[in-house]
Amino acid sequence: MLLLRYWGAKLAQSVFVLWAAFTLSFFILYGLPSDPVSLMLSQGGASGNLDPEAIAALNREYGFDRPLVLQYVDHLGAFLRGDFGTSIEQGQPVVDIVGRGIGSTTVLALAGFGVAVALGLALAVVASSTRMRWLRQVLQSLPPLALSLPPFWLGLVLLQLFSFTFHWFPSFGDRAPNTLVLPTLTLAIPVSATIAQVLTKNFLTTWQQPFVQVAQAKGLGRPRLLSRHVLRNAVIPALTMAGITFGHLLAGTVITETVFSRAGLGRVTQQAVTQQDLPVVQFVVVLAAAIFVVVNLLVDGLYPVIDPRIRRRGLVAA
Amino acid sequence: MSAVRSLLVGHRGAAPRPSARPRRWTRWIGLSASAAFVVLVLVGAFFPTLLTGADPLAVDPTAALQAPSAQHVFGTDYVGRDLYTRVVYGSSLSLRGSLLAVLIALVAGSLIGLVSGYVGGFVDTFVMRVIDVILAIPGLLLSMTVVTALGFGTVNVAIAVGVASVAVFARLMRAEVYRVRGTRYIEAARLVGSSRLRILFRHLLPNSAGTVLTLAALEFGGAILAFSALSFLGYGAQPPQPEWGSLVNDGRGYLQTAWWLTTLPGLVIILTVLAANRISRALDPDQEAVR
Numbered sequence: 001m002l003l004l005r006y007w008g009a010k011l012a013q014s015v016f017v018l019w020a021a022f023t024l025s026f027f028i029l030y031g032l033p034s035d036p037v038s039l040m041l042s043q044g045g046a047s048g049n050l051d052p053e054a055i056a057a058l059n060r061e062y063g064f065d066r067p068l069v070l071q072y073v074d075h076l077g078a079f080l081r082g083d084f085g086t087s088i089e090q091g092q093p094v095v096d097i098v099g100r101g102i103g104s105t106t107v108l109a110l111a112g113f114g115v116a117v118a119l120g121l122a123l124a125v126v127a128s129s130t131r132m133r134w135l136r137q138v139l140q141s142l143p144p145l146a147l148s149l150p151p152f153w154l155g156l157v158l159l160q161l162f163s164f165t166f167h168w169f170p171s172f173g174d175r176a177p178n179t180l181v182l183p184t185l186t187l188a189i190p191v192s193a194t195i196a197q198v199l200t201k202n203f204l205t206t207w208q209q210p211f212v213q214v215a216q217a218k219g220l221g222r223p224r225l226l227s228r229h230v231l232r233n234a235v236i237p238a239l240t241m242a243g244i245t246f247g248h249l250l251a252g253t254v255i256t257e258t259v260f261s262r263a264g265l266g267r268v269t270q271q272a273v274t275q276q277d278l279p280v281v282q283f284v285v286v287l288a289a290a291i292f293v294v295v296n297l298l299v300d301g302l303y304p305v306i307d308p309r310i311r312r313r314g315l316v317a318a
Numbered sequence: 319m320s321a322v323r324s325l326l327v328g329h330r331g332a333a334p335r336p337s338a339r340p341r342r343w344t345r346w347i348g349l350s351a352s353a354a355f356v357v358l359v360l361v362g363a364f365f366p367t368l369l370t371g372a373d374p375l376a377v378d379p380t381a382a383l384q385a386p387s388a389q390h391v392f393g394t395d396y397v398g399r400d401l402y403t404r405v406v407y408g409s410s411l412s413l414r415g416s417l418l419a420v421l422i423a424l425v426a427g428s429l430i431g432l433v434s435g436y437v438g439g440f441v442d443t444f445v446m447r448v449i450d451v452i453l454a455i456p457g458l459l460l461s462m463t464v465v466t467a468l469g470f471g472t473v474n475v476a477i478a479v480g481v482a483s484v485a486v487f488a489r490l491m492r493a494e495v496y497r498v499r500g501t502r503y504i505e506a507a508r509l510v511g512s513s514r515l516r517i518l519f520r521h522l523l524p525n526s527a528g529t530v531l532t533l534a535a536l537e538f539g540g541a542i543l544a545f546s547a548l549s550f551l552g553y554g555a556q557p558p559q560p561e562w563g564s565l566v567n568d569g570r571g572y573l574q575t576a577w578w579l580t581t582l583p584g585l586v587i588i589l590t591v592l593a594a595n596r597i598s599r600a601l602d603p604d605q606e607a608v609r
Contacts (some may be wrong), residue, residue, distance in 0.1 A: 020451040025463055032467035148591040150543055152550045153566055153584035156573060160581070164574045171573075243454065251456035255547060259570075270551055273462045281466045285459055292454045 010300055014293040021289030022079060022282075026072055029278045030064075062088065079286075085279035089272075094283045097268060105264035108256065109249040111180060112187035116245075119188060120195030127196075128203035129226055140200065146193035151252060155186035155259035172261050183260045187252045191245060198241060202234035209233070236307055243296040250288050349600055352593035359590050362406045363413035372400050374407035375558050383576050393578040395568065405583050408560035412549065413590075415476040415561075416541040422480030423541075424534045427487020432526075434488065435495030436518055446492065449485045457482040457544060465553045472555045479544045483537055490533055494526030535598035539591040546587055562587050 059065045063074065078085065084094045127139035162182060163171035169181050206212060212229055220228075253266030265284070272280035304311040362369050378398035386393040392401035434445040452460065464478035498504065499522065507517050542562075548554060549563025557564070562583055569579025 016447065017451050017454060020448055021455060024448070024451065024455075028463050029467050032464075144595065145592070148539065148543075148588055148595065150546055150550070150563070150566070150584060150587050152547060152563070153580065153587065156566065156570065156580045157584070160573045160577055247454065247456040247459075251458040254458060254462070254551070258551060269459075269462065273466045274552065276466055276469075278466065281463055285455060285463055288455055288459050289451070 010297060014297060017293050018286065018289055022076065022286050023072075025282045025285040026075060027068075029282055030071060030075075031068055084283050087272075087277050087280050089275045089277045094279050097280060098265060098283060098287070101263060101265040101268045104262060105250075105253050105257070105266060108180065108183055108187065108253055108262070108264065109246070111184040112191065112249050112252070112256075113246070115184055115188035116191035116195055116249075119192035120199060123192070123196040124199035124203055125226065125231075127200050128207060129222065129230075143193035143197045143200075146189055149190070151186060151190055151255045152259055154189060155182070155256060158182045158186060159259070179260075179262075183256045183262060186259065187249060187256045191248055191252065194248075195238070195241070195245070198238050199234065202237055203230060206230045206234040232306075236303070239299050239302065239306075242299050243292045246291050246295050247288050250291060348596060352596040355589060355593040356597060359409050359413060359586075359593075362409040364410070366406045366410055369406045370400075370403045372403040374399065374404045374560055376400075383572065385576075386578055386582075392582045393576065395579055396572065396576075401565075401578065401582060404560040404565060405562070405586055408562045408565055408583065409586075409590075411472050411555050411559065412542065412545060412562040412587075415472050415554075416479070416538065416545045418473070418476040419479035419483070419541045419545060420534050420538050422477060423483040423487050423537065424530070426480070427484040428491045428523075428530055430484065431488040431491025431493075432495055432518065432523065435492035435499070436514075436522060442492070446489070449488050452485040453489075458547060461544060461548055462551075462553075465548065470553050470556065472561065475545060475548045475554045478548065478553075479541055482544065483541070486537070487530060487533065491526060491530050494529050495522055498522055498525045532598070532602045535601050536595070538598065539594040542587065542591050542594065 056065070063071055075085070086092065087094055087097055090097060123139055123142065127136050130136050130139075159171055159182060162168045170176065170179050172179070207230060212225065215225055215229055250265070253264060254269050255266070256262070257264045257266035258270050268280065269284045271277075272284070358369075366374075376399060378394070381390070381394050381398040382396055384390055384394040384398075390400050390402065392405060395401055395404070430445065430449075434442045460482040461475075461478040464481050465474060468474040468477060504517060504521055507521055512520070545554075546561070546563035546566075549561040550567045552564070552567065554561045554564055557568075565583040566580050566587075569576065569583070572579050
């Protein structure tokens with residue numbers, strides 16, 4: 001019963017997040033004065049004066065001439081039925097356009113996530129358990145430095161070094177597996193910096209905990225102490241970040257795919273913004289919110305598996 | 319980015335850091351170097367003619383794609399424009415854009431947080447729920463949404479970056495209002511019959527301003543990065559006007575032949591962000607104690 005109520009509340013919260021993301025993006029996109037129709041006509045080659053009749057006709061076709069609230073109700077209804085609209089620029093269903101890019105982007109994002117977690121974890125473990133003060137200070141200064149690098153610049157410098165100077169990796173393409181290396185690094189480095197910062201803080205706190213000191217006093221060696229006691233306790237609070245981390249990965253692919261000219265969701269988003277393709281942009285925002293929601297639900301389900309204390313306490317704490 | 323940052327800010331001071339503090343004088347040198355660099359960049363932003371006598375748009379095809387030299391410190395681009403001059407003039411658009419973004423976030427966020435925290439009840443619950451949702455959407459995507467609606471240009475990108483960090487300010491301001499609201503002097507002010515508005519603007523606002531202004535300094539570095547990312551994607555000032563992000567983008571086609579076109583403007587961005595972050599850390603007493 002308790003379990004049911006817990007998941008009921010979580011689900012209601014998730015639905016609220018999705019609704020709010022939809023509503024927010026709708027009113028930003030459709031409420032502010034933008035003019036996708038004349039932009040589309042002017043890009044279609046008809047330079048010079050646009051025919052007001054044609055603009056009015058297209059506005060009518062897309063429903064831009066109707067009151068905002070009515071448009072909102074229509075859009076929300078369509079979304080709920082699974083109809084995510086049609087791209088204004090390309091005239092195809094938004095789902096098809098996004099679907100073409102999502103495979104390559106998922107591979108990139110997952111690879112980026114793996115590398116980011118590995119890098120962040122390694123840095124945090126070494127920085128928090130080393131006894132060499134200079135090493136800790138150097139390692140702790142790395143994440144703030146990495147977060148000060150513009151991601152697009154990082155990608156270009158990697159390209160310059162490893163593609164054009166050393167010729168280790170190809171500079172473009174998205175088929176062969178070795179084309180994935182540089183984009184993955186570009187995507188992973190800023191994310192790993194955030195992970196490293198949070199984890200280092202958790203590790204340092206956990207090393208000071210009484211139970212660690214007791215274990216140490218009883219003669220447990222540092223490697224054993226790290227793997228059995230410190231690691232498990234320090235990682236759990238960091239799981240909360242997972243939802244936000246995946247969102248950052250999705251946003252990061254916009255830059256990464258632009259820098260490396262990869263076809264994917266990020267590229268689709270970048271172009272949709274350039275063309276003021278409102279339905280595509282809105283779908284991507286709602287998709288980002290959906291990823292956040294799903295990852296958070298997964299993490300909530302994972303807590304009791306990882307932490308026996310939560311299992312025994314019976315979810316009350318959460 | 320800002321969501322994670324607020325997570326970090328919330329935790330700060332929790333971990334007793336066993337590492338020794340760096341010596342006084344090294345910190346002093348780092349801080350004054352940062353301050354000097356920021357002043358230099360600000361001079362470039364508001365009085366570019368003091369730093370360069372050249373014209374950022376002057377084309378000279380005979381001097382195209384020259385490597386950095388004494389005459390052209392940062393080299394020249396593909397039509398022979400002096401890159402250093404373009405970076406200086408680029409700081410004018412980029413820095414002023416970032417300042418505008420922080421200002422928008424500061425004013426709008428503080429107002430939302432102030433009112434939400436002071437009114438309380440249902441309004442507060444609802445506003446904070448919405449703020450949580452905004453924090454869940456990546457800042458870059460939110461900014462891109464605003465750019466889609468408003469169109470391109472320096473001011474529109476600045477607004478977009480500002481909107482994306484409104485939530486962080488609103489949340490912090492609300493927390494501050496909650497902290498100050500329960501104090502004795504607010505109670506006293508209410509007892510002597512001060513009106514709600516008077517309490518809001520004479521007592522709550524000034525007493526929460528310090529923390530929020532510190533956050534503004536901290537957000538400035540992030541705003542520079544966000545602004546240059548959107549400018550890199552091509553949403554900022556239209557060519558030939560230089561912006562830091564679009565300068566890097568202009569150099570993309572010349573990675574093999576002219577490394578300076580991407581590397582040097584990027585380094586200026588990085589140094590500015592690092593210096594801004596260093597200064598904002600010094601302004602924040604909690605943060606400084608932890609370091």
